Amino acid sequence: MKQVDTNSPQTKAKSDSFPPQWASQAQTPSKQVPLVSSKQPSAANWLQKAFALGIVTIASTTIGLTAALLLPLPMGLVAKDKITKPLDLWQFGVGYQVSRPVNILVMGIDRVPTAAPGSREIFNGRSDTMLLLRVNPDTDSISLLSVPRDTQVEIPSVGITKINDANVQGGATLAARTASSVLNGVQIDRYLRVSTEAFKELVNLMGGVEVYVPQPMVYEDKTQKLKINLSPGKQVLNGSQAEQFARFRGDDLGDIGRVQRQQALLKALRKQLTSPSVIPRIPRLVQAMQKYIDTNLTLEEMLALVSAGRKLGEGNFKMVMLPGRFSSPDEFRASYWIMDPAGRDRVMKQYFDIDPLSSSLEGDASATALRISIQNASRNPNAASQLSQRLISLGFSNVVIASDWADRQAQTQVIAQRGDLQAAQVLQQQLGLGTVDANSTGDLESDITIRVGDDWGKQAK
Numbered sequence: 001m002k003q004v005d006t007n008s009p010q011t012k013a014k015s016d017s018f019p020p021q022w023a024s025q026a027q028t029p030s031k032q033v034p035l036v037s038s039k040q041p042s043a044a045n046w047l048q049k050a051f052a053l054g055i056v057t058i059a060s061t062t063i064g065l066t067a068a069l070l071l072p073l074p075m076g077l078v079a080k081d082k083i084t085k086p087l088d089l090w091q092f093g094v095g096y097q098v099s100r101p102v103n104i105l106v107m108g109i110d111r112v113p114t115a116a117p118g119s120r121e122i123f124n125g126r127s128d129t130m131l132l133l134r135v136n137p138d139t140d141s142i143s144l145l146s147v148p149r150d151t152q153v154e155i156p157s158v159g160i161t162k163i164n165d166a167n168v169q170g171g172a173t174l175a176a177r178t179a180s181s182v183l184n185g186v187q188i189d190r191y192l193r194v195s196t197e198a199f200k201e202l203v204n205l206m207g208g209v210e211v212y213v214p215q216p217m218v219y220e221d222k223t224q225k226l227k228i229n230l231s232p233g234k235q236v237l238n239g240s241q242a243e244q245f246a247r248f249r250g251d252d253l254g255d256i257g258r259v260q261r262q263q264a265l266l267k268a269l270r271k272q273l274t275s276p277s278v279i280p281r282i283p284r285l286v287q288a289m290q291k292y293i294d295t296n297l298t299l300e301e302m303l304a305l306v307s308a309g310r311k312l313g314e315g316n317f318k319m320v321m322l323p324g325r326f327s328s329p330d331e332f333r334a335s336y337w338i339m340d341p342a343g344r345d346r347v348m349k350q351y352f353d354i355d356p357l358s359s360s361l362e363g364d365a366s367a368t369a370l371r372i373s374i375q376n377a378s379r380n381p382n383a384a385s386q387l388s389q390r391l392i393s394l395g396f397s398n399v400v401i402a403s404d405w406a407d408r409q410a411q412t413q414v415i416a417q418r419g420d421l422q423a424a425q426v427l428q429q430q431l432g433l434g435t436v437d438a439n440s441t442g443d444l445e446s447d448i449t450i451r452v453g454d455d456w457g458k459q460a461k
Helices: 009-015 040-060 088-091 163-182 198-206 239-247 254-273 276-292 301-311 339-351 383-393 421-431 454-459
Strands: 078-080 097-098 102-108 125-137 141-147 152-155 157-160 190-195 207-212 216-219 226-230 233-235 291-295 315-322 322-327 338-341 372-376 400-402 412-416 435-437 449-453
Touching: 078 157, 097 190, 102 163, 125 339, 125 449, 141 163, 141 254, 141 339, 152 163, 152 338, 157 163, 163 383, 198 239, 198 276, 207 239, 207 254, 216 239, 226 239, 233 239, 233 421, 239 254, 276 291, 315 339, 383 400, 383 449, 383 454, 412 421, 412 454, 421 449
Parallel strands: 102 190, 141 315, 372 400, 372 449, 412 435
Antiparallel strands: 078 097, 102 125, 125 141, 152 157, 190 291, 207 233, 216 226, 322 338, 412 449
């Protein structure tokens, strides 16, 4: 199996952007995979490069959202399959495959007011969003962990602060080292940073994105030159509106509510990205987006990403937020997201196959002790109370009814709000309906959120 030569000059320069202990973990094969241009017809070669770069720029965006969908993969981890004609690029991916599980840190970077447009300084700001992504070829799955920007961490040589300051203090290298230390020493193979300027232009070139806006959103951040004014309801947002939706912080949940909205937007972007209608737009996307991205990924890795993303099934895309709580006003001078060590350990084990560093993992907690929140998203006004009674009869005692979910849906969702997929699956099996969703878009205070759809009406009869 041919692999990328990590000792080539281009690769060496990229590897040096991480600490030696990480760079040394990369594979060091003896042969370099030939560039696409040396093997493919010119038309296929152009489309392949354009598609890969387009996917990467789409994938990163202002908030790093769709990087989880089709993110390029680390060096030395790709092998090449035969490509026979340009249509294969869309139909089967671009022919590069991932050879082992790999983790990538994705950061959306805040505006730097003093940075000249197009300069390297645009990547020196705070990380507006931080995502850790795991692409696992063994299960054809992608896992995404959202790390809230206000997460309290200790940054080497800096002290106790928010994790979004790591990029300012030491760039991608320090951000990766800090994230790894917080997340049980997980190996971070590559990084991708994206300037916030990318998002509006990107969504406009894609023709907008359809999302459900759950509430009126009015907010202004003069420092970031961001003015938000959105009405509630399902709608197609243009680039400016999509940025407003993604970055809104004017509710009681602050940054955590924004993480939830970002995950909702990710699902909408993923749906749009898998449409063949995106292909004609790729050349313009590539040209417009290149100046907004900083990464240590190669073209071969980008191509491997496309192949992995095209294989991805709906159920194999898992999202979770780093479990924790808001700090109280009397705890610290700043407002923090305080990580829950037991929840962190569970997430890192289930999603990233990383064993806990301590004994804090809640491995034997009873499913019946879970805090379950019910949101009615059906046309039946009594669905939430009916389901609550059903759960209590099954032995679940910690059940609460939350506000209705205004966006009506046909199918019930069992949402693993804090990443506990095993508990969510047990609950779904006992109910005998709905689907298990691995994301954090439900009730923040719950372990599991059940969003009741119209299928419950059939079950309750």
